[in-house]
Amino acid sequence: MADLFEGYRLGAAWDEMFAAEGKPRRVYESLYDALHPLSSADLRARADSLARSFLERGVTFDFGGREHPFPLDAVPRVVDAAEWDDLSLGVAQRVRAMEAFLADIYGRARVIEDGVVPHAVVTTSRSFQRAVSGLEPPNGVRIHVAGIDVVRGEDGRFRVLEDNVRVPSGVSYVMENRRAVSQVFPEAFASERIRPVSDYPQRLLAALRAAAPGGVNDPVVVVLTPGVHNSAYFEHALLARTMGVELVEGRDLICVGNRVRMRTTGGERRVDVIYRRVDDEYLDPVQFRPDSVLGCPGVVNAARAGTVTIANAIGNGVADDKLLYTYVPDLVRYYLAEEPVLDNVRTYRLDEDADREEVLDRLDELVVKPVDGSGGKGIVMGPRATALELDALRTQIQLDPRGWIAQPVVQLSTAPTLIGDELRPRHVDLRPFAVNDGSSVWVLPGGLTRVALPEGELIVNSSQGGGSKDTWVLGDPAPDSAARAATGDLRRSGQPSELSPGRPPDVGPVDGLPNEQQQQQQQSRGLPRGAPC
Secondary structure, X not given: OHHHHOOOXXXXXXXXXXXXXXXXXXXXXXXXXXXXXXOHHHHHHHHHXXXXXXXXXXXXXXXXXXXXXXXXXXXXXXXXXXXXXXXXXXHHHHHHHHHHHHHHHOOOOHHHHOOOOOHHHHHOOOOOOHHHOOOOOOOOOOOOEEEEEEEEOOOOOEEEEEEEOOOOOOHHHHHHHHHHHHHHOHHHHXXXXXXXXXXXXXXXXXXXXXXXXXXXXXXXXXXXXXXXOOOOHHHHHHHHHHHOOEEEOHHHEEEEXXXXXXXXXXXXXXXXXXXXOOOHHHHOOOOOOOOOOOOOOOXXXXXXXXXXXXXXXXXXXHHOOOOHHHHHHHHHHHHHOOOOOOEEOOOEEOOOHHHHHHHHHOHHHEEEEEOOOOOOOOOEEHHHXXXXXXXHHHHHHHHOHHHEEEEEOOOOOEEEEEEOOEEEEEEEEEEOEEEEXXXXXXXXXXXXXXXXXXXXXXOOOHHHOOEEEOEEEEXXXXXXXXXXXXXXXXXXXXXXXXXOOOOOOOOOOOOOOOHHHHHHHHOOOOXXXXXXX
């Protein structure tokens, strides 16, 4: 193993695999032993096989104007059972609090009356949609799918970096990563018990069917995609296929008399639930952008009439506005009467005078983000910015303080990543995905680990050149996890704990997309807001 880890040096950040140089953490011992017999050339060959597999299956993305296989590192990330159970409880708790918040602000707005969240924070959000005020979903669910980005700091604790409850994407990479790694690294799977990720499509379908309008016995679900040129099209096609539902574009849908139908070769067919992967402003040209051809005219009125469900709900973006993020711990206490399981990263509210004054004095020390940004766009890393960039940022903040938040530079944890022919520490984050069916919130065991490939880089998004890792959660869920969530007995997520026994390995999905879908994905260009990560 000396060849692979020769030159692997720990820095100030928490390292996922090593407690000290040459000493793997207990949760990584089996993986470390599986890697030990391999040479650098062996691992490189397996990594090249992963890339070829992704290219053949159309798992690609556009970076720098060229189509590339989505970078998948050959060395998985490992999370032990007890730590994952705590993390998933915190994610589920957060989703429940944001559900309650969305129901409230599009209804009575008690949270504003009671002074928990200022009125202006909600009404000045670009994602607050007055068009859906008073619109009640059939089963009360607005966040059918959530992606909660968490990071591990230097103290080894997970904290939430941001919430994604509009059209969160990236789960296709979770499933594809598992399939690919299990095929090129079978000896590692043989030595571990890894919770499966292959349940996700059926969990999602069950949640979507549960959200159907009342009185519908056999709901018709569709996945609405912007089309083949959207960079997340592969995910849209994969989810439609694995759920066994139709993949449609806006031109396939018609709305007459507040009822949505889809055009098929056998004639028009009723639609009950639309799992949309189209942003709010493009979803209904009657209510939002009149020039949009990606959505279905009249679909908002149909939803208001109770004949169709839109998942995720329109207007959810106000809950993942980065300024609102700073209030989520208060929302947990207000709506759930619980203490937050997961902390936020320390965040400055630049619409408040004291915070703004401090941030303007320390711009060269902090990370400044636009409140409605995604994909790493618009972020300014103060320590790396030039004087001119900082001056321009200072002016932008002064003109629109509501449009920005600031955070300390978080040294994201590192994990061994194959760079060339050597393993080197690279910074990672984690996006767990949660599915809400109205009765419970289920968290997919593993989520998407994103890795920043350039040395020292802290922005992990694929749009900024990042990649991903398969994420292994070891062991079976604790038998009392659901009971703890229901009773509010939620202890805080702390240091990684010891390995617990679990279930047999998950090999993931094994069948591929049809060739024509692969070809369509390979035509995809550009990276709009719907990009995977």
